[in-house]
Amino acid sequence: MRSTEHDGKGASAPAVSAPAASAPAASAPAAAPSIEAAMRRAIELAANGPAWGVNPQVGCVILSPDGVVLAEGWHRGAGTPHAEVDALTKLSAASDAIGATAVVTLEPCNHTGRTGPCSEALVAAGISTVYFGAGDPGLRSGGGAGTLSAAGVRVHGGVLAAEVERSIHPWLTAMRNGRPFVTVKWASSLDGRAAAADGTSQWITGPDARTDVHLRRSRADAIAVGTGTLLADDPSLTARMPVSTGETEPTLYAHQPQPVMIGERRIDRTARVFDHPLPVIEYQSRNLHGVLADLFDRGVRSVFVEGGPTLASAFIRVGLADEIVAYLAPVLLGGPLLALGDIGVDGIADALPLTIVSLDLLGPDLRIVAEPVRGESSAVFLDSPVSSTAGTSSSTASTSPTSVISVTSVTPSTSDPKEHHLVHRNH
Numbered sequence: 001m002r003s004t005e006h007d008g009k010g011a012s013a014p015a016v017s018a019p020a021a022s023a024p025a026a027s028a029p030a031a032a033p034s035i036e037a038a039m040r041r042a043i044e045l046a047a048n049g050p051a052w053g054v055n056p057q058v059g060c061v062i063l064s065p066d067g068v069v070l071a072e073g074w075h076r077g078a079g080t081p082h083a084e085v086d087a088l089t090k091l092s093a094a095s096d097a098i099g100a101t102a103v104v105t106l107e108p109c110n111h112t113g114r115t116g117p118c119s120e121a122l123v124a125a126g127i128s129t130v131y132f133g134a135g136d137p138g139l140r141s142g143g144g145a146g147t148l149s150a151a152g153v154r155v156h157g158g159v160l161a162a163e164v165e166r167s168i169h170p171w172l173t174a175m176r177n178g179r180p181f182v183t184v185k186w187a188s189s190l191d192g193r194a195a196a197a198d199g200t201s202q203w204i205t206g207p208d209a210r211t212d213v214h215l216r217r218s219r220a221d222a223i224a225v226g227t228g229t230l231l232a233d234d235p236s237l238t239a240r241m242p243v244s245t246g247e248t249e250p251t252l253y254a255h256q257p258q259p260v261m262i263g264e265r266r267i268d269r270t271a272r273v274f275d276h277p278l279p280v281i282e283y284q285s286r287n288l289h290g291v292l293a294d295l296f297d298r299g300v301r302s303v304f305v306e307g308g309p310t311l312a313s314a315f316i317r318v319g320l321a322d323e324i325v326a327y328l329a330p331v332l333l334g335g336p337l338l339a340l341g342d343i344g345v346d347g348i349a350d351a352l353p354l355t356i357v358s359l360d361l362l363g364p365d366l367r368i369v370a371e372p373v374r375g376e377s378s379a380v381f382l383d384s385p386v387s388s389t390a391g392t393s394s395s396t397a398s399t400s401p402t403s404v405i406s407v408t409s410v411t412p413s414t415s416d417p418k419e420h421h422l423v424h425r426n427h
């Protein structure tokens with residue numbers, strides 16, 4: 001049953017039924033899902049949107065006052081309607097929103113960008129109650145809960161907060177830190193070598209692990225390597241699908257990560273990376289804080305760091321690794337070329353503690369995803385203050401301006417860590 005009779009300001013909360021195993025789709029028979037079930041459904045819907053880009057994945061379910069799902073929506077990336085507006089447009093009649101409840105994963109935004117503020121759209125539609133999972137950390141986009149409350153809408157935050165946080169963890173981390181979320185990836189032998197003694201490393205792991213790497217590349221905003229890897233391996237840094245039977249060339253994923261090279265040495269323009277479909281961003285610098293600040297300003301929210309050992313160690317040493325993805329192959333290589341070098345650990349007391357997020361076998365190889373344990377005991381691993389990461393850059397046009405953006409200096413420029421939160425959801 002759908003209600004269009006409420007004034008949207010004094011309506012009672014929707015009926016809450018026993019938790020459903022899975023929330024019904026908008027077209028499913030009427031059933032009264034609980035707010036939590038609706039939030040679980042909103043998390044599922046959010047995952048339909050792109051994992052990359054300046055905006056987060058967001059999902060929304062609109063419930064009638066008696067708890068029937070009226071509409072569902074999700075965000076499809078910057079420049080497209082936000083989840084709340086998408087759901088509102090899916091209502092059978094606009095008047096169905098009057099007195100209805102919106103269950104949305106992220107606090108409705110408060111900011112006019114390429115689209116209008118969701119908080120105002122919800123108020124204008126007549127929504128009476130809003131439940132959301134995570135607060136929006138953006139200085140401009142955040143604050144929607146206050147706008148809604150001021151307009152008389154009942155607002156409840158923190159619904160399934162842990163699940164919502166987990167589902168958009170990289171984006172939230174990026175927004176809170178004012179720099180992209182950094183994944184440091186390496187492939188190593190069981191004895192922790194990233195390459196054989198002669199420097200060859202292709203391929204330590206098998207096809208399944210490499211397929212997984214390409215999938216992860218395709219979900220990242222940017223992929224970064226040091227000049228050492230560019231000179232040793234001449235990688236193309238594209239995200240490629242596995243080669244199917246009958247195909248000679250791999251197909252590229254529709255979404256490609258922006259290629260980023262870091263290091264003072266100049267890389268010859270004949271390198272394969274310059275054939276990448278996106279322009280290469282070349283930082284002739286070793287200032288990782290500055291590099292990340294500049295990437296954040298360019299709208300990059302996640303960076304997949306693919307080595308080699310020197311760059312991976314440098315990111316970890318300065319506390320800029322949010323996630324480790326290590327592929328361990330059942331081979332022994334011995335020799336001096338370790339997966340990590342100096343990460344600032346001198347004694348066992350300084351060891352950097354990690355939490356294992358997942359362990360999976362991919363063919364013969366083991367994939368370990370781990371995150372740093374944040375706390376006083378892991379001070380080296382803590383992020384450096386954002387104030388020192390904020391930077392300006394000077395870009396110089398290269399000989400091939402369409403294929404490379406040369407950034408010759410990245411320097412700290414502001415002491416206000418919050419300034420970077422001003423660059424955020426791009427509507």
Ligand SMILES: NC(=O)c1ccc[n+]([C@@H]2O[C@H](COP(=O)([O-])OP(=O)(O)OC[C@H]3O[C@@H](n4cnc5c(N)ncnc54)[C@H](OP(=O)(O)O)[C@@H]3O)[C@@H](O)[C@H]2O)c1
Nearest residue numbers: 186187201226228229263264265286307308309310311314
């Ligand atoms: N197994 C794997 O997963 C994997 C992945 C990639 C590469 N590899 C292997 O790794 C080897 C190359 O290793 P690599 O360590 O030389 O490559 P790398 O880490 O990609 O590049 C090292 C270079 O990065 C630059 N750099 C940028 N920021 C830096 C910072 N903050 N601190 C220090 N250096 C910084 C420096 O170059 P400048 O001197 O130009 O400033 C440095 O020499 C090759 O054998 C390759 O096959 C293995």
